[in-house]
Amino acid sequence: MKKRILLIIGLASIMMLLAGCTEIKEPITAESEGFWNSYIVYPLSALIIWVSEAFGDYGLGIIGVTLIIRLALLPLMIKQVKSSKAMQAVQPEMKELQAKYSSKDAATQQKLQQETMALFSKYNVNPLAGCLPILVQMPILIGFYHAISRTEEIALHSFLWFDLGSPDPYYILPVVAGITTFIQQKLSMVGMNSNPQMAAQMTMMLYIMPIMIVVFAIKFPAALSLYWVVGNIFGIAQTYFIKGPDLRKAAAENAGGAKKK
Structure with a gap:
């Protein structure tokens, strides 16, 4: 499990480094050079423009493309959740093996x-199966973030009460982005019987991530906040769809505990 977590962190670092190699304020055009610009950011930017022009509104265009991308990635998300649940299912037997072979000598560790x-x-479990969906998703999601930030046409339009190219003047989107981030993470933790150390780390991230999202959303263009809000709402619905049995079981257990009190 620790190796898997380290691998995921490593993949995240590589993707963030790749995304950071391009100046985020540089407008994206068909003439933008580099693999990242030509094959990821520009196609996503062109898709945003095409969908926005089809809808006649850039706000609706961002919402539409966000949903398109999330739906396209849904099979990968389902595979990732199934892989995580399979790993959780074998954890009791893994702990028994670790207790049985607790000696640190080379022969015991090999056994x-x-x-x-x-x-x-x-149990037909692949401990690295959950990493592939993350590897595929990250460049797409980070590329979409870049596409929104660097598509000049977006900054020229408004949606509802805000200008897409400027921060939300009333901080409504940042607050909603933070709340939906918290709800999504909270739901994703249901059914994950992690060890105390992992549980503490997940709980810490549960509160840190929403705060970070709010801080960033206050400063960033409202188009990005809109993207976060729509993506989070989709993620909440997605979690209900994928983890329905776990959520219902947790709700029943909470209700039972409340009645006993």
């Missing part, structure tokens, strides 16, 4: 690795 791989094979 532990063999028994662990046999356990994964028995």
Whole structure:
């Protein structure tokens, strides 16, 4: 599990480095050079412009493209959640193996690795299966973020009460973005029986991430805040769709606990 987490963090770092290699304020055009610009950011920018012109509104265009991308990534998200649940299911037996082969000598550790791989094979679990969806999603989502930031046409339009190229003057979008981020993360934690250390880390991120989103959304163009809000709302609905049984079980347990009190 620790190796998997480190791999995910490594993949995230690589994607963030890739995204950061391009100046985010540089407008994206068909003449923009580089693999990142030509094959990821510009196609997404062109899609935003095309959908916006079809709808006759750039705000609706951002909403539409956000939903298109999230729907396209939905199968990967389902696969990722299934992989995580499969790993959770074998955790009790993994702990038994770790207790059985607790000695740190090379022979015992080799035996532990063999028994662990046999356990994964028995339940047809691939510990790295959840990493592929993340690897595919990250460049697309970061590229979409860049496309919104660097498409000049977006900054020239308004939607509802705000200008897409300027921060929300009433801070409504940043607050909603923070609240929906918290709800989405809270729901995603349901059914994950992590060890105490992992649970503490997840709880810390549960509160840190929404605060970070609010701070960034206050400063960034409202178009990005709109993207975050729509993506989070879709994510909340997606979590209900994918983790319905876990959510209903958790709700029943909470209701039962409340009645006992």
